[in-house]
Amino acid sequence: MSAGAVATLPAPAPRTxxxxxxxxxxxxxAIVAVSGMGLSELLLRPHALDPLDGTQLYAIAVLxxxxxxxxxxxxxxxxxxxxxxxxxxxxxAMERVAVLSGEVPVQGYIALVMGxxxxxxxxxxxxxxxxxxxxxxxxxxxxxxxxxxxxxxxxESSSVLVAAAASLYITWxxxxxxxxxxxxxxRESTQREELERRVRERTLALSESNKALSAEVSDRRRLQDxxxxxxxxxxxxxxxxxxxxxxxxxxxAYETYWRRPRTEIVGRRMSELHTPVIYRLLEExxxxxxxxxSTRTEVYSVDxxxxxxxxxxxxxxxxxxxxxxxxxxxxDISAREAAEEQTRRTERLAALGTxxxxxxxxxxxxxxSILATAEMAxxxxxxxxxxxxxxxxxxxAKEAMRCGQIVRGILRFAREEAPLRALQPILxxxxxxxxxxxxxLALTGASLHIDCSATPEPIAIDASGILQVVLNLATNxxxxxxxxxxxxSSLRPAHLALEVIDDGRGMSxxxxxxxxxxxxxxxxxxxxxxxxxxxxxxxxxxxxxTIEIRSAAGTGTTVTVVLPRQSxxxxxxxxxxxxx
Amino acid sequence: MNILLVEDxxxxxxxxxxxxxxxxxxxxxxTNATDAMTAVATFVPDILIxxxxxxxxxxxxALARRLRQTAPELRVIVITGLLAATARSEIQRAxxxxxxxxxxxxxxxxxxxxxRITQ
Numbered sequence: 069m070s071a072g073a074v075a076t077l078p079a080p081a082p083r084t085x086x087x088x089x090x091x092x093x094x095x096x097x098a099i100v101a102v103s104g105m106g107l108s109e110l111l112l113r114p115h116a117l118d119p120l121d122g123t124q125l126y127a128i129a130v131l132x133x134x135x136x137x138x139x140x141x142x143x144x145x146x147x148x149x150x151x152x153x154x155x156x157x158x159x160x161a162m163e164r165v166a167v168l169s170g171e172v173p174v175q176g177y178i179a180l181v182m183g184x185x186x187x188x189x190x191x192x193x194x195x196x197x198x199x200x201x202x203x204x205x206x207x208x209x210x211x212x213x214x215x216x217x218x219x220x221x222x223x224e225s226s227s228v229l230v231a232a233a234a235s236l237y238i239t240w241x242x243x244x245x246x247x248x249x250x251x252x253x254x255r256e257s258t259q260r261e262e263l264e265r266r267v268r269e270r271t272l273a274l275s276e277s278n279k280a281l282s283a284e285v286s287d288r289r290r291l292q293d294x295x296x297x298x299x300x301x302x303x304x305x306x307x308x309x310x311x312x313x314x315x316x317x318x319x320x321a322y323e324t325y326w327r328r329p330r331t332e333i334v335g336r337r338m339s340e341l342h343t344p345v346i347y348r349l350l351e352e353x354x355x356x357x358x359x360x361x362s363t364r365t366e367v368y369s370v371d372x373x374x375x376x377x378x379x380x381x382x383x384x385x386x387x388x389x390x391x392x393x394x395x396x397x398x399x400d401i402s403a404r405e406a407a408e409e410q411t412r413r414t415e416r417l418a419a420l421g422t423x424x425x426x427x428x429x430x431x432x433x434x435x436x437s438i439l440a441t442a443e444m445a446x447x448x449x450x451x452x453x454x455x456x457x458x459x460x461x462x463x464x465a466k467e468a469m470r471c472g473q474i475v476r477g478i479l480r481f482a483r484e485e486a487p488l489r490a491l492q493p494i495l496x497x498x499x500x501x502x503x504x505x506x507x508x509l510a511l512t513g514a515s516l517h518i519d520c521s522a523t524p525e526p527i528a529i530d531a532s533g534i535l536q537v538v539l540n541l542a543t544n545x546x547x548x549x550x551x552x553x554x555x556x557s558s559l560r561p562a563h564l565a566l567e568v569i570d571d572g573r574g575m576s577x578x579x580x581x582x583x584x585x586x587x588x589x590x591x592x593x594x595x596x597x598x599x600x601x602x603x604x605x606x607x608x609x610x611x612x613x614t615i616e617i618r619s620a621a622g623t624g625t626t627v628t629v630v631l632p633r634q635s636x637x638x639x640x641x642x643x644x645x646x647x648x
Numbered sequence: 649m650n651i652l653l654v655e656d657x658x659x660x661x662x663x664x665x666x667x668x669x670x671x672x673x674x675x676x677x678x679t680n681a682t683d684a685m686t687a688v689a690t691f692v693p694d695i696l697i698x699x700x701x702x703x704x705x706x707x708x709x710a711l712a713r714r715l716r717q718t719a720p721e722l723r724v725i726v727i728t729g730l731l732a733a734t735a736r737s738e739i740q741r742a743x744x745x746x747x748x749x750x751x752x753x754x755x756x757x758x759x760x761x762x763x764r765i766t767q
Contacts (some may be wrong), residue, residue: 425730429701432729433657436751440663443755447670465754472752 304399308384311391313338313354325398350379354394357381367401376402413584424478431475439468477599489528489611494566495520497531498555501538505546512546516553523557527564527633533607534631537615540600541568541627548572548625563613566629575619583617604629649766652693653677654684654711655727656703664697667755673762681706688715693722695762700728700739709742716744723765725758727751 299306300320307318315334323330326341339347349368357364365380382395446461498518509516538555545553550570557566575583582588584605589598601615608615612632619625651673655661658679665677676691678684681702696715698708706714712724724744728735729751739745747761 429730432751433660436727436729436753437657437660437663439752440660440667440755444663444666447667468752469754472750476750 304397306398307333307396308393309338309396310393315341316393325400350396353379354381357394358383358391376400376405416585420478424475428475428479432472435468435471435475439465439472442468474599477603489530491526491528492531493520493526494523494529494534494557494564497529497534498538498557498566500531501535501542501555504535504539505542508543508546512549514546514551514553516542516555518555520555520557523559523564527631529611529631530607533610537604537607537629538566538568540604541629544600544627545570545572545625548574550624560630562633563630564633566631567626568629569624569626571624574621574623574625575617576621580617580619584615649695650674650676650691650693651695651697651762652684652687652691652715654679654681654696654698654702654708656680656699664755664758671759680704681711684711685714688718692719695723695725695765697725697727697758700726700735701730709739709745712744713742725749725761725765727753727758 302319302321305319305322305325307322308316310316314337318330318333320330322333326333328341333341338350342350346368349366353364353366363380363382365378368377368379378399378401380395380397380399382397384392384394386392442461442464446458446465449458449461495518498520502516502518505516542553542555545568548570550572552571554569555566556569557564559565583601585598585602601617605615608629608631614630616628616630617625618628649672651668653661653664653668653675655664655677656679661677661679665675668675676687676693678687681704684698693715696712698711700708702708702711708726708728712722712726716722716724723746725747726739726745727749736748739748746765749757749761
């Protein structure tokens with residue numbers, strides 16, 4: 069609260085001022101009245117001045133002073149005035165008794181002056197009224213007495229009247245001054261009261277507004293806390309940057325994403341915080357958003373960013389259009405994109421499965437005809453008769469079989485059932501794959517190393533499915549010109565990991581991203597159908613496992629198959645080639 | 649040994665008939681179920697080799713079921729181009745099929761199956 073806001077109050081008119089004013093008035097009245105009477109006595113009856121008269125004068129002076137003093141308190145003044153008036157009337161009565169008994173009478177004007185003084189509280193009008201009442205009373209009293217008892221001579225009466233008149237005149241003058249003083253004092257007092265009232269009102273209003281302000285501050289603090297909590301629990305990074313591209317505020321995710329504490333971000337320029345590559349992107353993005361004054365979203369996918377990020381810039385302008393700053397919002401969309409890609413892949417495979425089921429019948433029947441007819445034709449030949457034809461027919465039969473295998477492979481996508489699983493060590497399956505690969509290994513001159521010593525305990529698997537997976541992966545490795553292929557198993561808390569590691573030519577990022585797509589192959593013309601990995605993926609997925617590829621061009625490939633060690637109860641076998 | 653071959657693919661039907669005859673079997677071939685039913689009036693087969701999906705109202709399983717009513721010892725081999733898992737379990741539930749062969753198959757597989765079920 070500032071000092072200037074408070075009115076400086078004038079010192080209140082002290083009550084003692086009123087008192088002094090009235091005392092002075094009383095003294096004046098008394099002095100004038102007594103002087104007037106004394107003077108008239110001296111002038112008119114110098115020879116008759118006796119001790120009694122002097123006493124009377126003092127008594128009168130004291131009474132006058134008292135009456136004037138008592139004007140200060142009106143209520144008490146009333147009582148005293150009535151008392152004085154009664155005293156005056158007592159004097160008249162005493163005088164009357166004294167006169168009637170023939171003794172020396174009391175001077176009657178005492179009553180007159182005392183009565184006059186008694187009316188002092190009512191000011192001039194009061195005194196005039198009192199004078200009239202007392203005079204009339206005195207006159208009526210004197211008239212009722214025998215003639216010889218009239219002691220006041222006409223000169224004496226005149227002196228009394230002069231004194232009374234002088235008293236009245238002085239009273240009038242002083243009363244006017246007094247009235248002016250009182251009026252002034254009253255005015256000051258009213259002003260002061262008004263001022264005090266206004267001060268009280270303003271203090272009250274100020275206190276009310278203080279209370280409201282304090283409530284508002286507390287509301288705002290709560291709102292601020294809520295906003296902070298919301299922004300800190302927001303999964304994306306969110307910040308406010310001023311017009312000079314200096315960070316004003318950032319949320320918790322901003323710290324995590326950019327790996328800096330808030331204190332190191334706030335107050336710094338964007339160009340100081342970010343690498344030149346990222347800052348160039350941001351700068352261009354911000355410039356575009358400011359150009360058309362709109363919210364603008366871009367996807368950042370550059371080195372130096374931990375993930376693919378969708379960044380939104382929202383300019384903040386005042387009502388006059390002036391730029392205050394902008395909000396930057398970033399969302400990591402890598403996971404979302406990966407999930408979308410996974411969904412797309414699943415949908416592609418499902419569509420392919422449906423299509424394959426539809427065409428399987430149409431392909432398998434002619435393939436069976438071709439196969440049987442080629443075999444029949446070959447059977448009709450003598451092997452030595454036409455070796456070329458024999459070879460050609462053998463080739464036709466083999467290719468017809470391959471058609472059937474391809475269709476069967478594709479159909480595995482459409483399989484709805486879980487494979488039949490039995491508990492067995494993974495080593496058995498891997499060794500069986502090694503036996504089946506022997507011919508191809510000899511052909512390529514590559515070597516195969518098997519190490520499954522870390523996982524001796526049985527695991528619930530569909531042996532034929534996993535065998536196919538291992539065969540597919542190892543065949544892929546050999547087709548990628550691997551010289552050494554290692555198949556190694558290891559234990560994870562709830563899983564078994566089977567790695568097929570080769571030192572072949574590896575895959576580029578683009579090839580790797582399509583590796584699971586059906587019919588995608590890098591070994592076209594080299595026996596590859598492009599179905600091996602997609603079939604393997606399906607088989608592993610049916611086991612509740614995952615399959616991952618780590619590869620780079622020129623450095624070989626590692627494919628990791630992760631299978632759960634605990635499996636769901638086995639379902640009936642559905643893929644047997646023959647029944648009994 | 650008598651074999652009744654029912655297959656609606658004519659080329660396959662002819663080639664398999666040839667191969668089976670050369671292998672020493674007596675073969676009567678039909679391309680639909682009606683012809684097959686007619687054929688059994690004069691021919692008593694030991695083995696029925698039939699396509700599962702045949703043209704007409706009667707499929708291979710229904711045909712086998714009918715023929716088994718008069719010849720309970722009849723062995724049945726089903727050959728099919730489309731074998732969804734549900735179809736396989738349906739065939740197995742019928743309880744009259746000894747072997748299911750998926751097309752295309754080498755003749756050696758058929759011979760092996762015949763050998764196995766006649767032993």
